[in-house]
Amino acid sequence: MSSGILIIDKDLCIGCAACVAACPFGALAMEQGVATVDERCTACSACLEVCPVEALSLPTRQADLQPPEARGVWVWVEQAGGVAHGISWEMMGQGRRLADGLQVPLTACVLGERVRDLAMEAIAFGAERVLLVEHPELARFRTETYAAALEQLIEQERPEILLLGASSRGRDLAGSVATSLHTGLTADCTGLEIDPANGRLLQTRPAYGGNIMATISTPVHRPQMATVRHRVFAVPQPDYGRRGEIVPREVTLPPASLLSTVLSFVPASDEVNLAEARIIVSGGAGLGGPDGFAPLRELADLLGGAIGASRAAVDSGWIPYAHQVGQTGRTVRPELYIACGISGAIQHRAGMSTSRTIVAINTDPHAPIFGLATYGIVGDCQQVVPALTRALRARL
Amino acid sequence: MHVVVCIKSVPETTQVAFNPDTGTMIREGLGTIINPFDMYAIEEALRIVERHGGRATVMTMGPPQAAQELREAMAMGCERGVLLSARAFAGADTWATAYTLSAAIRALGGADLVLCGKQAMDGDTGQVGPGIASQLGMAPLTYVWRIREIEPASGRIVVERLLEEGTEIVSAPLPAVVTVLKGINTPRYPTRRGLRRARRTELEVWGPQDLPGIDPECLGLSGSPTQVVRVFSPEVRAGGVRLFEGGTLETAADALAEQLIADRLV
Numbered sequence: 001m002s003s004g005i006l007i008i009d010k011d012l013c014i015g016c017a018a019c020v021a022a023c024p025f026g027a028l029a030m031e032q033g034v035a036t037v038d039e040r041c042t043a044c045s046a047c048l049e050v051c052p053v054e055a056l057s058l059p060t061r062q063a064d065l066q067p068p069e070a071r072g073v074w075v076w077v078e079q080a081g082g083v084a085h086g087i088s089w090e091m092m093g094q095g096r097r098l099a100d101g102l103q104v105p106l107t108a109c110v111l112g113e114r115v116r117d118l119a120m121e122a123i124a125f126g127a128e129r130v131l132l133v134e135h136p137e138l139a140r141f142r143t144e145t146y147a148a149a150l151e152q153l154i155e156q157e158r159p160e161i162l163l164l165g166a167s168s169r170g171r172d173l174a175g176s177v178a179t180s181l182h183t184g185l186t187a188d189c190t191g192l193e194i195d196p197a198n199g200r201l202l203q204t205r206p207a208y209g210g211n212i213m214a215t216i217s218t219p220v221h222r223p224q225m226a227t228v229r230h231r232v233f234a235v236p237q238p239d240y241g242r243r244g245e246i247v248p249r250e251v252t253l254p255p256a257s258l259l260s261t262v263l264s265f266v267p268a269s270d271e272v273n274l275a276e277a278r279i280i281v282s283g284g285a286g287l288g289g290p291d292g293f294a295p296l297r298e299l300a301d302l303l304g305g306a307i308g309a310s311r312a313a314v315d316s317g318w319i320p321y322a323h324q325v326g327q328t329g330r331t332v333r334p335e336l337y338i339a340c341g342i343s344g345a346i347q348h349r350a351g352m353s354t355s356r357t358i359v360a361i362n363t364d365p366h367a368p369i370f371g372l373a374t375y376g377i378v379g380d381c382q383q384v385v386p387a388l389t390r391a392l393r394a395r396l
Numbered sequence: 397m398h399v400v401v402c403i404k405s406v407p408e409t410t411q412v413a414f415n416p417d418t419g420t421m422i423r424e425g426l427g428t429i430i431n432p433f434d435m436y437a438i439e440e441a442l443r444i445v446e447r448h449g450g451r452a453t454v455m456t457m458g459p460p461q462a463a464q465e466l467r468e469a470m471a472m473g474c475e476r477g478v479l480l481s482a483r484a485f486a487g488a489d490t491w492a493t494a495y496t497l498s499a500a501i502r503a504l505g506g507a508d509l510v511l512c513g514k515q516a517m518d519g520d521t522g523q524v525g526p527g528i529a530s531q532l533g534m535a536p537l538t539y540v541w542r543i544r545e546i547e548p549a550s551g552r553i554v555v556e557r558l559l560e561e562g563t564e565i566v567s568a569p570l571p572a573v574v575t576v577l578k579g580i581n582t583p584r585y586p587t588r589r590g591l592r593r594a595r596r597t598e599l600e601v602w603g604p605q606d607l608p609g610i611d612p613e614c615l616g617l618s619g620s621p622t623q624v625v626r627v628f629s630p631e632v633r634a635g636g637v638r639l640f641e642g643g644t645l646e647t648a649a650d651a652l653a654e655q656l657i658a659d660r661l662v
Contacts, residue, residue: 005487039459039460040459040461041487043486043617044627045624045625045626045627046627059618143536144529167559168538168557168559169559171522171526172526172538175490175523175524175527175530176526176527176529179495179526179527179530182491183491183621184620184623187520188520188521207519207520208407208520209517211630213628215625216623216624217623217625218623220621260568262565263554263565268563273560275560321541321579322579327432327517328433328517328578336662346409353633359652370639371635371637372633375638376639384648384649387648387649387650388653391646391650391652391653395653396662
């Protein structure tokens with residue numbers, strides 16, 4: 001007896017069981033020669049494509065509905081203390097591309113206290129229009145405050161697409177705004193395209209620790225919201241001669257949007273800021289102990305890089321959690337990732353496998369990390385890393 | 397204090413991959429576990445209740461099998477377990493999930509604190525926590541790696557949040573939603589007594605009829621603004637590692653240094 005959400009046409013089903021193998025959740029099974037589905041079905045649609053006879057479908061919903069009138073592509077410019085987060089301009093490049101494809105304007109949303117300079121910068125990076133909201137309560141980012149402001153802008157103008165960076169702040173803000181406005185949000189996208197058939201935003205993102213990719217759309221709710229992963233897209237070349245319109249906007253911030261108070265902020269050292277680091281030198285169980293990180297720090301210092309760590313090193317108490325890369329740590333995407341004494345378990349790879357260049361240094365030539373690496377040296381990190389530091393110092 | 401912990405039952409492994417020959421998914425280990433980040437949320441809830449009094453309720457939305465994860469949380473010490481399981485809930489995206497969990501928290505009579513893990517390791521979105529906060533009008537305190545203080549009397553909480561650029565110390569009124577990171581504590585193991593108690597306690601299984609005032613159109617697949625268009629295998633990283641070997645480690649390190657400079661990586 002089928003009890004899942006998937007609809008199976010028993011007359012069409014030929015019992016080939018292709019869907020059973022395709023289901024990531026084990027929700028499908030064969031019973032008396034036809035497919036059945038149980039409650040584990042999440043409507044992910046993975047089985048629909050493999051069915052050779054189109055016997056599978058999901059309940060139609062929203063299919064005949066039209067999205068409400070909405071126009072324009074928006075990008076939220078994340079800033080702290082008047083300085084833009086690098087991801088904001090990466091998204092401006094993508095926003096420009098999508099807006100050009102749809103032949104609509106690209107609008108930047110600049111929220112803060114004294115941030116007019118950023119509005120000018122947003123134009124240089126590709127916006128033709130900037131909605132500028134300056135308010136003392138927006139001096140420091142607080143999710144509920146920024147959400148209230150952004151929601152008001154959206155309700156006034158109804159954009160069709162809103163992009164935010166998938167930083168801590170961007171993810172919080174997006175989750176909050178999408179909930180309030182009852183619209184679709186796709187987290188941590190690594191690909192954005194317009195569906196030529198219907199003009200919808202096709203948002204591609206990794207799931208299951210990067211083991212599968214899913215393309216997601218928001219058919220009838222607007223705006224279509226996406227957060228975009230840092231360092232996936234290039235920063236466009238700014239053109240400070242570009243002209244654009246800066247539109248100042250007022251917002252009202254009700255008490256419900258002023259719940260929390262930022263008491264203080266302790267900046268991380270460069271060694272810990274994994275998200276912004278161009279180079280990460282990372283250590284694992286093979287380092288043998290907390291002292292094993294010393295040569296890695298020397299190399300990172302020389303290269304201006306950050307220090308990463310595998311779960312094994314963090315769980316052993318060799319280095320604080322803030323350094324952990326992987327499934328239960330951070331996801332990073334540096335230009336250069338130097339993995340020292342890291343075997344390369346699936347959980348670690350989930351956090352670093354999209355780094356541009358990976359160097360593996362490990363005593364075990366069969367360690368999975370070598371399967372992922374661009375360059376490798378089989379050897380003891382305590383010898384190889386200092387040798388590499390010396391070699392680089394002599395040449396740089 | 398009434399602390400509600402929202403957890404998710406996730407596959408034991410994220411090691412799902414595609415068979416390139418058949419184009420189908422290869423599954424290994426169909427078992428499920430409590431989402432790792434949620435273990436820290438459960439532990440933190442229990443510690444708060446131990447310090448300030450009150451009770452912890454654990455809640456999940458999922459198939460009937462997710463009862464197993466609820467019982468584990470109850471064996472650790474959560475007093476009450478609520479399983480939101482009904483066909484109407486199936487196929488929910490993060491919007492519909494936050495909507496349903498929020499309705500269930502209201503049906504419980506509210507909470508002084510809602511705890512969640514930072515994100516689930518299957519979906520990796522981190523959106524449900526802020527979504528619940530928005531639904532319930534609470535402050536979203538995400539990426540928390542230390543709760544500095546909870547003042548039930550004055551009704552405030554002070555937490556440390558680990559952001560990319562540093563640590564932010566934030567104060568917010570209760571009730572609030574807190575999503576936690578791994579570094580916050582070390583989750584306890586269930587005790588034998590806890591396991592016995594969890595086995596004896598009746599799990600509450602709730603359907604839409606148990607959530608007063610909900611809009612059925614906002615549940616499950618029909619309440620989900622997003623739709624999966626396609627699931628596919630990521631591009632395989634071009635392997636073929638170039639090993640620097642032969643000679644001494646010094647010469648290998650020299651050659652690697654030359655290569656990194658030639659690639660303009662350093």
